[in-house]
Amino acid sequence: MGPCTVAGPSKQEKLVSRGRHGSRSDSFQGDTPVLNNPKSVLKRQVSPEELQKPGGKYLKRTFTIVGDAVGWGFVVRGSSPCHIQAVDPSGPAAAVGMKVCQFVVSVNGINVLEMDYRTVSHLILTGPRTVVMEVMEPLDC
Secondary structure (H helix, E strand, O other): OOOEEEEOOOOOEEEEOOOOOOOOOOEEEOOEEEOOOOOOOOOOOOOHHHHHOOOOOEEEEEEEEEOEOOEOOEEEEEEOOEEEEEEOOOOHHHHHOOOOOOEEEEEOOEEOOOOEHHHHHHHHHHOOOEEEEEEEEEOOO
């Protein structure tokens, strides 16, 4: 399948190719294009303190994700805390159970609750091919 052209919000045309692109935001899910900077999947922003509150409405999960030739198959966005914005259904992250709306707590043992998504992405991209991530998952997402 070759590249195809889709119209963006500003009516300018943007070239988006079909297939998986690892951690990039441009991709296709079925026949629906997903463009850069999609609207947040979060119902509301939460604080790191709220995530760590005992008896809160969040479940902690740990994932060990082995990257493949194109990446780990998820997109991180947000800041203090970051969240999982998108998961490629055919990627390594989906295979271990990662889902959108999860908040990133740690990456390879480093607490990232107060970091922005660029810093968290840099930790993932410059670290080992196998990434261990702790996330907090809202019970109602």
